[in-house]
Amino acid sequence: DAGVIQSPRHEVTEMGQEVTLRCKPISGHDYLFWYRQTMMRGLELLIYFNNNVPIDDSGMPEDRFSAKMPNASFSTLKIQPSEPRDSAVYFCASRTSGSSYEQYFGPGTRLTVT
Amino acid sequence: GENVEQHPSTLSVQEGDSAVIKCTYSDSASNYFPWYKQELGKGPQLIIDIRSNVGEKKDQRIAVTLNKTAKHFSLHITETQPEDSAVYFCAADDYKLSFGAGTTVTVRA
Numbered sequence A: 001d002a003g004v005i006q007s008p009r010h011e012v013t014e015m016g017q018e019v020t021l022r023c024k025p026i027s028g029h030d031y032l033f034w035y036r037q038t039m040m041r042g043l044e045l046l047i048y049f050n051n052n053v054p055i056d057d058s059g060m061p062e063d064r065f066s067a068k069m070p071n072a073s074f075s076t077l078k079i080q081p082s083e084p085r086d087s088a089v090y091f092c093a094s095r096t097s098g099s100s101y102e103q104y105f106g107p108g109t110r111l112t113v114t
Numbered sequence B: 001g002e003n004v005e006q007h008p009s010t011l012s013v014q015e016g017d018s019a020v021i022k023c024t025y026s027d028s029a030s031n032y033f034p035w036y037k038q039e040l041g042k043g044p045q046l047i048i049d050i051r052s053n054v055g056e057k058k059d060q061r062i063a064v065t066l067n068k069t070a071k072h073f074s075l076h077i078t079e080t081q082p083e084d085s086a087v088y089f090c091a092a093d094d095y096k097l098s099f100g101a102g103t104t105v106t107v108r109a
Helices: none
Strands: A005-007 A010-013 A019-024 A031-038 A042-050 A053-056 A065-071 A074-079 A088-095 A109-113 B004-007 B010-014 B019-025 B032-038 B045-051 B056-059 B062-067 B072-077 B086-093 B097-099 B103-108
Touching: A005 A088, A010 A019, A019 A088, A019 A109, A031 A074, A042 A065, A042 A074, A042 B097, A053 A065, A074 A088, B004 B086, B010 B019, B019 B086, B019 B103, B032 B062, B045 B056, B045 B062, B072 B086
Parallel strands: A010 A109, B010 B103
Antiparallel strands: A005 A019, A019 A074, A031 A042, A031 A088, A042 A053, A065 A074, A088 A109, B004 B019, B019 B072, B032 B045, B032 B086, B056 B062, B062 B072, B086 B097, B086 B103
C-alpha cells in the first residue's frame, strides 16, 4: 500500500485566495482525520470522518474552513478566504475501525499564506 | 476536553544512554495512549501504544509505562542511537486523540 497520500506537498498562496488540500486514505480505512500543526499550537485535530460522514468538527477554527469526504478514497479541506495565520502544515491520517487504534499519517501539506 | 502535558520540551542524550519523556493527561475516560515519532519533513509515525488495562509495554529498546491513578505515562528509550533523534509526541484518546506539545530528542554521537 502507498500509505496516506496528500497533495499538494507545498502550497503558497496570497491572502484572500481559496486553498484546497487533498487526501487519499489507505484503502480499507474507514476513519479519516485532518490535523493542523504549528509551532504555537502543536498538533490539533480539525475534523474527523467515519464512513465518509463528519463526526466531530469542533476543531475547525472558523467558517472559512470546510471539509468534505465524497467517497471512501478522497477527502478535501478547503480554506476560503485564506489568511496568513492559516500558514501551517496540514496532515491527513486514517485508520481502521478494528481493534487497532493506530492512525497512519500522510506526509503533510505545508501551506504558506502571504 | 482532554489536556495532555508533555515534558521535557527538549532532551539531549549521549549515544547509548537512556531517554525518558513524561506525559500527564486530564480525562480519566481516556483509555488509549500512543507515542508518535516525527522526523523532519514527515508525518508522525506510531512507535508504541498502550491501553488502559495494561501498566507496561515493551518493544525492543522502547518501553511505555502507564499509571492510571496518577494519570501519567512515560516513554523510555534505552541504548539510544543517532537515528532516535526526532520529535516525539504522546497522546491520549478519550474519543479522539489529543497530543502533547512534543519533545525534541537529540542523540549526540
